Amino acid sequence: MSTKQPFLTDVKTIRERARKHIEQGAITESYRADRVTVLKLLNDALATEIVCVLRYQRHHFMAAGINADTVAAEFLTHANEEQQHADQIAARIVQLNGEPDFNPEGLTTRSHAEYVEGEGLIDMIKEDLVAERIAIDSYREMIGYIGDKDTTTTRMLEGILAMEEEHADDLVGMLEDLQS
Numbered sequence: 001m002s003t004k005q006p007f008l009t010d011v012k013t014i015r016e017r018a019r020k021h022i023e024q025g026a027i028t029e030s031y032r033a034d035r036v037t038v039l040k041l042l043n044d045a046l047a048t049e050i051v052c053v054l055r056y057q058r059h060h061f062m063a064a065g066i067n068a069d070t071v072a073a074e075f076l077t078h079a080n081e082e083q084q085h086a087d088q089i090a091a092r093i094v095q096l097n098g099e100p101d102f103n104p105e106g107l108t109t110r111s112h113a114e115y116v117e118g119e120g121l122i123d124m125i126k127e128d129l130v131a132e133r134i135a136i137d138s139y140r141e142m143i144g145y146i147g148d149k150d151t152t153t154t155r156m157l158e159g160i161l162a163m164e165e166e167h168a169d170d171l172v173g174m175l176e177d178l179q180s
Helices: 011-019 035-062 068-095 120-149 151-179
Strands: none
Touching (some): 035 120, 068 120, 068 151, 120 151
16 A cells, blocks of 8 residues: 655645745745746846837837828737736746846847838738747747746746737737738
8 A cells, every 4th residue: 555645745844944045035945947047048038028029119109001000009009018028027037036137238139039120011010920929939938848847937928928829819910901
């Protein structure tokens, strides 16, 4: 007859572990991810989000033409949501005892997405759609890599991924509307 391991470690052990290395904050002995790698992935994601914010903002201000008002408003909405993603990522980096890299030098080389200005409304939408598709694949790979080794980061990335998929869907809809 096998003895079953208890669902939860005994409270005394949890309390003892919590008192060790309290300077590490949320990083406890049960954290199983490679923190250095996770921080690099998150800083690259932060750069990606910042580049996307800047591109969407440019597109918001540069949108011109008969359908520009509606599309420009959507660009601004996406820019604000990408900024929220950047803020979430930066906060998580700090929780993991890292430092968010906001240094503009090299921002585009750290970013997975490119900063392409686009010529005209349709081109801008296409460039934003390409960037969203890059972000979608990047976040999926990060989620797959981190998995259950850091469930908080994984859940955050899953939420961001869902929003990036919504953005891609919005952009496809805008393209269809403009090209019909």
